[in-house]
Amino acid sequence: xxxxxxxxxxxxxxxxxxxxxxxxxxxxxxxxxxxxxxxxxxxxxxxxxxxxxxxxxxxxxxxxxxxxxxxxxxxxxxxxxxxxxxxxxxxxxxxxxxxxxxxxxxxxxxxxxxxxxxxxxxxxxxxxxxxxxxxxxxxxxxxxxxxxxxxxxxxxxxxxxxxxxxxxxxxxxxxxxxxxxxxxxxxxxxxxxxxxxxxxxxxxxxxxxxxxxxxxxxxxxxxxxxxxxxxxxxxxxxxxxxxxxxxxxxxxxxxxxxxxxxxxxxxxxxxxxxxxxxxxxxxxxxxxxxxxxxxxxxxxxxxxxxxxxxxxxxxxxxxxxxxxxxxxxxxxxxxxxxxxxxxxxxxxxxxxxxxxxxxxxxxxxxxxxxxxxxxxxxxxxxxxxxxxxxxxxxxxxxxxxxxxxxxxxxxxxxxxxxxxxxxxxxxxxxxxxxxxxxxxxxxxxxxxxxxxxxxxxxxxxxxxxxxxxxxxxxxxxxxxxxxxxxxxxxxxxxxxxxxxxxxxxxxxxxxxxxxxxxxxxxxxxxxxxxxxxxxxxxxxxxxxxxxxxxxxxxxxxxxxxxxxxxxxxxxxxxxxxxxxxxxxxxxxxxxxxxxxxxxxxxxxxxxxxxxxxxxxxxxxxxxxx
Amino acid sequence: xxxxxxxxxxxxxxxxxxxxxxxxxxxxxxxxxxxxxxxxxxxxxxxxxxxxxxxxxxxxxxxxxxxxxxxxxxxxxxxxxxxxxxxxxxxxxxxxxxxxxxxxxxxxxxxxxxxxxxxxxxxxxxxxxxxxxxxxxxxxxxxxxxxxxxxxxxxxxxxxxxxxxxxxxxxxxxxxxxxxxxxxxxxxxxxxxxxxxxxxxxxxxxx
Numbered sequence: 001x002x003x004x005x006x007x008x009x010x011x012x013x014x015x016x017x018x019x020x021x022x023x024x025x026x027x028x029x030x031x032x033x034x035x036x037x038x039x040x041x042x043x044x045x046x047x048x049x050x051x052x053x054x055x056x057x058x059x060x061x062x063x064x065x066x067x068x069x070x071x072x073x074x075x076x077x078x079x080x081x082x083x084x085x086x087x088x089x090x091x092x093x094x095x096x097x098x099x100x101x102x103x104x105x106x107x108x109x110x111x112x113x114x115x116x117x118x119x120x121x122x123x124x125x126x127x128x129x130x131x132x133x134x135x136x137x138x139x140x141x142x143x144x145x146x147x148x149x150x151x152x153x154x155x156x157x158x159x160x161x162x163x164x165x166x167x168x169x170x171x172x173x174x175x176x177x178x179x180x181x182x183x184x185x186x187x188x189x190x191x192x193x194x195x196x197x198x199x200x201x202x203x204x205x206x207x208x209x210x211x212x213x214x215x216x217x218x219x220x221x222x223x224x225x226x227x228x229x230x231x232x233x234x235x236x237x238x239x240x241x242x243x244x245x246x247x248x249x250x251x252x253x254x255x256x257x258x259x260x261x262x263x264x265x266x267x268x269x270x271x272x273x274x275x276x277x278x279x280x281x282x283x284x285x286x287x288x289x290x291x292x293x294x295x296x297x298x299x300x301x302x303x304x305x306x307x308x309x310x311x312x313x314x315x316x317x318x319x320x321x322x323x324x325x326x327x328x329x330x331x332x333x334x335x336x337x338x339x340x341x342x343x344x345x346x347x348x349x350x351x352x353x354x355x356x357x358x359x360x361x362x363x364x365x366x367x368x369x370x371x372x373x374x375x376x377x378x379x380x381x382x383x384x385x386x387x388x389x390x391x392x393x394x395x396x397x398x399x400x401x402x403x404x405x406x407x408x409x410x411x412x413x414x415x416x417x418x419x420x421x422x423x424x425x426x427x428x429x430x431x432x433x434x435x436x437x438x439x440x441x442x443x444x445x446x447x448x449x450x451x452x453x454x455x456x457x458x459x460x461x462x463x464x465x466x467x468x469x470x471x472x473x474x475x476x477x478x479x480x481x482x483x484x485x486x487x488x489x490x491x492x493x494x495x496x497x498x499x500x501x502x503x504x505x506x507x508x509x510x511x512x513x514x515x516x517x518x519x520x521x522x523x524x525x526x527x528x529x530x531x532x533x534x535x536x537x538x539x540x541x542x543x544x545x546x547x548x549x550x551x552x553x554x555x556x557x558x559x560x561x562x563x564x565x566x567x568x569x570x571x572x573x574x575x576x577x578x579x580x581x582x583x584x585x586x587x588x589x590x591x592x593x594x595x596x597x598x599x600x601x602x603x604x605x606x607x608x609x610x611x612x613x614x615x616x617x618x619x620x621x622x623x624x625x
Numbered sequence: 626x627x628x629x630x631x632x633x634x635x636x637x638x639x640x641x642x643x644x645x646x647x648x649x650x651x652x653x654x655x656x657x658x659x660x661x662x663x664x665x666x667x668x669x670x671x672x673x674x675x676x677x678x679x680x681x682x683x684x685x686x687x688x689x690x691x692x693x694x695x696x697x698x699x700x701x702x703x704x705x706x707x708x709x710x711x712x713x714x715x716x717x718x719x720x721x722x723x724x725x726x727x728x729x730x731x732x733x734x735x736x737x738x739x740x741x742x743x744x745x746x747x748x749x750x751x752x753x754x755x756x757x758x759x760x761x762x763x764x765x766x767x768x769x770x771x772x773x774x775x776x777x778x779x780x781x782x783x784x785x786x787x788x789x790x791x792x793x794x795x796x797x798x799x800x801x802x803x804x805x806x807x808x809x810x811x812x813x814x815x816x817x818x819x820x821x822x823x824x825x826x827x828x829x830x831x832x
Contacts, residue, residue, distance in 0.1 A: 110654070219671045242764060298651050302655045302658055
């Protein structure tokens with residue numbers, strides 16, 4: 001439990017952690033700093049771990065995501081800001097407006113580093129500001145200030161004006177665009193031009209709290225237990241990454257290289273996941289980007305991989321569009337999934353999403369759904385505001401993005417996410433690929449049962465952040481048991497969230513095979529607490545039980561742990577996996593194995609022992625009272 | 626300014642110079658954290674001697690800003706207590722003389738001198754005793770430490786090669802594919818059709 005300032009028995013963590021959490025109560029218009037003890041630090045590590053625990057402590061029966069009582073925790077990890085590869089991550093953790101259950105989304109860039117340098121391991125924001133406001137954190141000074149002049153402004157515009165008004169180019173700003181103000185359920189929080197806490201609707205939470213932005217200036221030292229050791233480890237780590245044969249290619253193409261890979265494997269989302277192979281993939285791949293659009297690299301804090309690609313459209317209808325991105329998910333969801341084969345249009349879509357403050361993945365998914373619905377005759381021309389939708393019609397797709405952000409006409413329906421669309425147009429349910437209200441990310445799950453299991457059991461809905469086992473599954477082929485497949489999903493769901501707890505990026509590990517054991521050494525050097533990777537994984541597993549407990553409390557049950565219905569009954573139409581779909585009995589069997597391997601009962605409830613261990617047993621005790 | 630001239634006389638020109646290539650910078654700020662750790666022994670980019678200024682979206686630029694060790698430094702000229710001096714071509718601050726008035730910070734035309742509330746004296750690059758840590762740490766090779774006389778060499782080369790209209794041909798030597806670049810000099814020098822084509826793999830070439 002968190003302890004108050006005056007608790008004499010409190011044992012502080014002296015290194016690594018700063019020991020302080022900043023609580024901002026917008027309704028009361030004040031803030032307070034809470035110190036936490038070593039138990040809390042050791043058990044929940046930081047980032048997503050801190051967020052999950054704090055969100056759980058604030059749960060109430062019947063809490064609605066956009067209620068003032070819902071908290072949003074913004075928590076960098078214990079390694080954020082330190083000298084080690086890619087340590088610029090921050091987790092945003094609330095109950096999500098998109099799904100109504102636990103959610104987290106992580107943002108790269110520098111925001112987390114700045115928050116830590118201001119002296120806080122986490123910001124906890126609750127309540128609702130009376131006036132439209134922004135939060136200004138200048139080390140120890142915390143102010144809630146009038147933001148009326150920024151109302152309706154786009155992301156980079158707001159960031160630029162805040163920097164000018166606060167007379168400091170070095171501050172970090174996290175802001176919402178017009179979509180967040182309009183409570184679009186998949187609005188994102190944007191920082192530094194194109195770093196986003198993209199998924200699960202963080203921007204709508206900001207909007208519901210009547211805040212436009214958070215501006216932070218932090219100047220403090222980050223405490224490191226053994227600096228010499230950290231430097232020694234990190235020098236080695238940077239050298240390993242620099243010498244990697246794929247490093248140069250990564251800096252060049254970044255995640256855009258996945259387009260060709262996913263297309264070759266037949267898992268690229270195409271025309272609302274109807275196909276899993278895009279015939280024009282070579283018009284929207286990494287090579288097209290580097291040869292015709294890319295003008296520069298960009299990187300998050302202390303990251304040698306620099307997977308951000310700054311692109312400029314030099315001619316055509318979208319000439320003058322300059323944006324950072326896209327990466328694979330955005331390019332696929334705003335490209336192949338809506339039938340666009342014009343890279344300039346993808347860049348334009350990416351640019352609009354960033355500026356308006358909406359998630360590229362859900363936007364692409366929702367637009368694809370209504371185009372599909374219209375083409376299949378499930379929607380009338382009147383339903384879609386008289387826009388004659390068709391695959392690849394980029395001008396009407398750009399128009400729809402703007403309609404979503406302003407909640408105009410059909411845009412208002414799409415702004416509700418999968419649940420909102422199904423409520424208005426129940427006939428579209430069979431063609432929406434979602435789990436727990438979160439639309440599926442850009443990997444087809446019909447090809448590999450592990451990916452289906454990953455989407456189905458992810459604690460935030462059908463997102464690849466928790467597990468991405470499909471590459472391994474397609475590599476290994478049929479030659480492994482169901483138990484091995486389940487174990488791979490669980491391993492991914494354990495190690496990948498660990499990165500979000502430490503506040504570092506997982507891409508060096510995933511893409512360049514960087515040794516994950518190094519993170520235990522980084523943790524030990526930073527905090528002075530000797531741990532192995534297994535110790536850390538144990539804590540991550542515990543946090544997964546905790547988020548599961550939150551979801552059960554919010555009403556999730558076994559029936560919600562299934563992949564999108566289409567995975568079972570709508571075979572792939574084209575590509576190397578034509579005709580494939582999943583077998584429901586097989587999946588059912590796998591889900592049983594999954595629960596068993598996790599130590600959960602047949603309805604997916606963790607054991608009392610597990611719940612006690614992660615601190616969530618109280619949730620169920622109060623239910624009985 | 627006589628005092629400056631005096632100081633210049635006792636200094637000898639440095640041989641290596643620290644310079645940046647902003648087009649290569651990704652804005653990751655590894656240089657900042659490495660600098661602060663090396664010079665201040667703390668993990669705090671806000672105490673670094675080199676900082677990256679990122680501007681976006683229009684224009685997009687990421688510029689690492691660091692002292693250029695000017696030959697005739699404005700900071701030295703502006704210092705009211707003569708705390709700034711040149712030693713072996715490096716502009717240094719004598720902390721005992723410095724009164725913390727920030728005159729050097731504002732007078733530097735590049736804004737390459739910084740302040741931090743924890744520190745009395747300004748933060749300024751002194752080239753890490755001839756082994757700048759940021760140069761080694763930069764993952765994009767955007768910070769370079771080269772002999773002064775080679776500055777501009779890359780541009781000279783690029784421009785020359787562009788002018789010379791570079792061509793490339795492939796040939797095989799002992800069955801190994803090789804590439805040769807040559808300039809198509811218009812006034813009759815080397816011409817493409819005169820270049821003897823190499824042997825194909827499998828030819829009995831010295832085997």
